[in-house]
Amino acid sequence: MRRRARRISGGERGVATVEFVATLPFLGLALLAAAQIAIAGAALWSAAIAARAGARAAEVGNGARPAARRALPPPLRDGATVTDRDGVEVRVRVPALLPGLPRLAVGARSSLEAGDGAR
Numbered sequence: 578m579r580r581r582a583r584r585i586s587g588g589e590r591g592v593a594t595v596e597f598v599a600t601l602p603f604l605g606l607a608l609l610a611a612a613q614i615a616i617a618g619a620a621l622w623s624a625a626i627a628a629r630a631g632a633r634a635a636e637v638g639n640g641a642r643p644a645a646r647r648a649l650p651p652p653l654r655d656g657a658t659v660t661d662r663d664g665v666e667v668r669v670r671v672p673a674l675l676p677g678l679p680r681l682a683v684g685a686r687s688s689l690e691a692g693d694g695a696r
Contacts, residue, residue, distance in 0.1 A: 664688030
């Protein structure tokens with residue numbers, strides 16, 4: 578009986594390893610997707626901080642556009658657009674982790690109103 582059991586289970590050696598190796602591309606793809614989402618979130622966060630800096634600069638009479646651009650991290654400054662009509666709006670391109678991904682842009686708007694530190 579023992580010999581028969583060994584013969585039956587002997588054909589399944591290494592199956593778990595093969596299944597694990599087969600799932601590696603999908604795990605890698607999930608990791609890349611999560612990283613790209615994190616990069617998009619960081620770009621959105623940076624745009625919001627830059628918009629707020631531009632709104633503060635506009636409130637004290639300085640240029641909103643230069644202040645907003647200075648508040649952006651250097652890799653996001655090149656593709657950024659800053660408008661200062663009715664508040665400050667900053668739009669930045671999300672850096673792509675892989676070259677074939679579509680271009681995405683995120684943006685944020687900020688303005689100082691009564692209660693936000695405005696006089």
